[in-house]
Amino acid sequence: MIILENIITDRGSKYAVSGGVCHTPEEAKSFIAELKRNKKFAKATHNTWGLICDSGPVKNDDGESGAGMVILRMLEREDLHNHIIVVTRWFGGKQLGGDRFRHVQEAVRQYMATLST
Structure with a gap:
């Protein structure tokens, strides 16, 4: 499991x-359960994957x-199969509107960059 915290x-x-x-x-559910064993991630507002x-394809928006569809599209573009990507958000009190999708995309880009190194 690779975790990049506080990226955005x-x-x-x-x-x-x-x-x-x-x-x-089923492995995806186990992956999320393992991630949430860390209390910080268990308390997150959203764990989308x-x-x-x-x-x-399988996805979960978690509210x-x-x-989840943004993540799936990026996985499809990169032809990355059998690899889950989870974007976690802790809500800060202000609505982000469409910016939240740009942040999901940027988070996935940063994660994929770690795979190519």
Whole structure:
């Protein structure tokens, strides 16, 4: 499991991104459970994620409507299969509007950069 914490801050909201090898929706649930063993991530407002596995694409917005689809699209563009990416947000009290999608994209980009090094 790779975790990049405190990568984006905007109007009080803070973002982290994490991920790792994952082959099934069941493994994705286990991955999220393991991530949430860290109390900081368990208390997050949103843990949105996407995964393209052999059985097809799977996502969860965790209340951040549309964020899972943003992650899936980026996984598809990079042809990254059997690897879950989770974008975590701690809400800072102010609505971000469409900026939240740009932050999800930037978080995924930063995560993918760690895979190519």
